[in-house]
Each structure stands twice: as structure tokens, then as C-alpha cells.
Amino acid sequence: MSQRAWVAAAIHKIEADFNRSADTHLIPLALPNHPGIDVYFKDESSHPTGSLKHRLARSLFLYALANGWLRENRPVIEASSGSTAVSEAYFASLLGLPFIAVMPASTSPEKIAAIEFHGGRCHLIADPGAINAESARLARETGGHFMDQFTYAERATDWRANNNIAESIFKQMADEPHAIPAWIVCGPGTGGTSATLGRYVRYRRHDTRILCADPEHSVFFDYYRGACAGTPDTTLTAACGSRIEGIGRPRVESSFIPSCIEAMVKVPDALSLAAMRYVSTRLGRRVGGSTGTNFAGVLALAARMRMAGQSGSIVTILCDSGERYAHSYYNPAWYAERGIEVEAADAAIARAVAGEEPAGLAVAGEW
Structure with missing residues (x-):
């Protein structure tokens, strides 16, 4: 295809x-x-x-697709404290894409379980301030796309x-x-x-x-x-x-x-x-x-x-x-x-x- x-x-x-x-x-x-x-x-x-993040995740996926940023079989990576990652894992699964959530190690186990339920993988780091940089690194190494909710949230939603x-x-x-x-x-x-x-x-x-x-x-x-x-x-x-x-x-x-x-x-x-x-x-x-x-x-x-x-x-x-x-x-x-x-x-x-x-x-x- x-x-x-x-x-x-x-x-x-x-x-x-x-x-x-x-x-x-x-x-x-x-x-x-x-x-x-x-x-x-x-x-x-x-x-x-x-x-609430279900709305954001839907908008981010449509925005990334319309911009040509997502590709078949390539992973989607997001920096998230939890709920956005849960919702993005859902949409990635819907499209058959691998999903990696870069999260603070303090994130609730319930949210980690919810991400994994939707087929996502959680990449936990100690420093919450470093999740964006780590997400960008993973995107480069895997050939995937860093969704970057903190940059695109305000423009992805109609x-x-x-x-x-x-x-x-x-x-x-x-x-x-x-x-x-x-x-x-x-x-x-x-x-x-x-x-x-x-x-x-x-x-x-x-x-x-x-x-x-x-x-x-x-x-x-x-x-x-x-x-x-x-x-x-x-x-x-x-x-x-x-x-x-x-x-x-x-x-x-x-x-x-x-x-x-x-x-x-x-x-x-x-x-x-x-x-x-x-x-x-x-x-x-x-x-x-x-x-x-x-x-x-x-x-x-x-x-x-x-x-x-x-x-x-x-x-x-x-x-x-x-x-x-x-x-x-x-x-x-x-x-x-x-x-x-x-x-x-x-x-x-x-x-x-x-x-x-x-x-x-x-x-x-x-x-």
C-alpha cells in the first residue's frame, strides 16, 4: 500500500x-x-x-497523519505523565502502529497498566524534565515519530x-x-x-x-x-x-x-x-x-x-x-x-x- x-x-x-x-x-x-x-x-x-486526553490524542493523530508524519509500521513516541499516553496507545493500536510512552518513573501503576492494555510500551525515566529530550532521541533511533503533545496541542485541535x-x-x-x-x-x-x-x-x-x-x-x-x-x-x-x-x-x-x-x-x-x-x-x-x-x-x-x-x-x-x-x-x-x-x-x-x-x-x- x-x-x-x-x-x-x-x-x-x-x-x-x-x-x-x-x-x-x-x-x-x-x-x-x-x-x-x-x-x-x-x-x-x-x-x-x-x-479528557482522548480528544487531544485523536486530534494529534489526525494532525500528524495530515502532515505526513506517521508511516506504516513505524513507532509513535510520546512524552506523557499518563493519560495522553493511554489515549495515544489506543489510537496507535487502532492503526496497527507500535507505541512507546516516555514517562516519569513516578507515574501511577494504573496508568502504566492502561497503556500496556492498549498495546503500548512504557519507557520510564527518573527526571520528569527530560521526557521530551528522551522521546526525541527514541524517535531518531527507531525511525518513528515523536508526537510532542506539548508543542502541537494548541494547533492540532480545530x-x-x-x-x-x-x-x-x-x-x-x-x-x-x-x-x-x-x-x-x-x-x-x-x-x-x-x-x-x-x-x-x-x-x-x-x-x-x-x-x-x-x-x-x-x-x-x-x-x-x-x-x-x-x-x-x-x-x-x-x-x-x-x-x-x-x-x-x-x-x-x-x-x-x-x-x-x-x-x-x-x-x-x-x-x-x-x-x-x-x-x-x-x-x-x-x-x-x-x-x-x-x-x-x-x-x-x-x-x-x-x-x-x-x-x-x-x-x-x-x-x-x-x-x-x-x-x-x-x-x-x-x-x-x-x-x-x-x-x-x-x-x-x-x-x-x-x-x-x-x-x-x-x-x-x-x-
Whole structure:
């Protein structure tokens, strides 16, 4: 089969897979102490590969195929802390391509097992900051393609339509009391989701604003604050990787575009995980840590809206299931080993749900 014919067949397989999949759910969560403010979770855990990254992986594969970067029988390599690699392993298997995930050694065993379930191979390294360089090296040595989500996430997704997450949210909100969200909250991993959301609301001329909630060990917040002051520093680095898997980065990534969002908040890990536990209790099922980071941002917005006498809706993202973190976020020993406080953080989230603005958050941008 010629390369052109193989690409056409591969794109057809991905589009057929998309047609077999339903959209993800939009779940309301009531906050009675914030009257007139409606909160919704876009449940991306219901994708075939269990996370928001399913959308990104599909877009990255179509982008790479259209650019002629993928070749029959050649491996696909990705630098990922887990969920993107799970989703890319799924699409690589769909196309019959070998897949190698270059990951920090600290990645949850549940995510490693999910990648291997889809036929992928995990290449673990000690330094989270070196996964891109190691992925590029493997691509050169194997003759494969480094997908490079952190570079291409913001450009691979069609931000105008094609059932991206923004279009899906606005369609599902159409019959709600506040159909046009006042805010959408997401966490920056690659920056692709915030770029898609920000571009879409401008393109559709909505008044919706975008808030990014950054975890404790990440440089995105500091980079954004510098950009707001006119002094963006792309050389920023963090001493360690994020403990909230899937979001936060130890270096500034090119897919994160500060001008696509209106505000940011930096959330301490203890508060992210307390918010995760609260949402899990309210929904009756476990969610991941990045969902908790997002919800801490929601609570900050809800408190400010209430104090300003504003009403409206806030939509955020339920990124993945907490079952992937049974060994960590849902294991008391994991908290003790890392000195992460639990009881006071749970109490802080309870106070925020009751109406207080969450304590300990750093904020930047236009609130």
C-alpha cells in the first residue's frame, strides 16, 4: 500500500471510531450557599480511554497523519505523565502502529497498566524534565515519530468546531438557566484545552471568560503573571514535577498561550486533593486530582461572584476517574510519606463550599 493510501485508510479508521463514540456528559453540582450560581462538570472520564486526553490524542493523530508524519509500521513516541499516553496507545493500536510512552518513573501503576492494555510500551525515566529530550532521541533511533503533545496541542485541535470540547459544552448548556457560562475552568497540562476554549469563545463572540487552575509544582502560573506584567519568561523551570498528574509542568510549554485566558489561580496540592475528595463524595464516585484543582478554581470564582452580587454558570472539567490513583490520592500512606496535610485542607474546602473564598490561593489576571 502506498503512503498516501495508508494515510487515507488511517484517517478513515479514526473517523469511524469517532462516529461510534457518544459525547461526554455535563453534570450539575449544586452549591446551595452560592445562590444564582450554577456549577457543571464536563465529564471527560466517559471517553473510551477514560480521560479528557482522548480528544487531544485523536486530534494529534489526525494532525500528524495530515502532515505526513506517521508511516506504516513505524513507532509513535510520546512524552506523557499518563493519560495522553493511554489515549495515544489506543489510537496507535487502532492503526496497527507500535507505541512507546516516555514517562516519569513516578507515574501511577494504573496508568502504566492502561497503556500496556492498549498495546503500548512504557519507557520510564527518573527526571520528569527530560521526557521530551528522551522521546526525541527514541524517535531518531527507531525511525518513528515523536508526537510532542506539548508543542502541537494548541494547533492540532480545530478550535472553531469539529465537536471540540468548547463546542460540546455550549451545545449542552443551551437549555440551562444560564446558557452562556460566565466562566469555564480548566487546568493547564499542555495548554491545548485552554487555547481551544479561549479561541472558541472569542470566535463565537461569547462573553465567557477562561480561568486556568495551576497546581502547586508548576511554572504556568508564574509565567502567566509575568506575561500579564509584560515580562513573560519562557526560561522558567520548577525543581520537581507536578504531584497532580496530568496538569502542571516544570517548564513553560509552547502550547500554553497566556492571551487565550483571562485569569489564573495557583492551588496548593493539599487543597486540590481535598477538593478532589469533596467532589468524589458529592458525585458518589472517585475523580482524579486535576478535577480537584479545577474545583478549587470554581470555588474561588463562585465566592467572588456571590460577593459581587453576580449570578451565572461556571463550567469545569472532570478530567479522569480516580480509580487510576488508588495507590496514591486514595491511599492514606501516600499522604503521610509526602507530608501532605489532609484534615485542615478538608476543612478549608468545607468552608469554601459554605461561602468563603478558598484560602491559600494565588491569583492573577482579570477577575
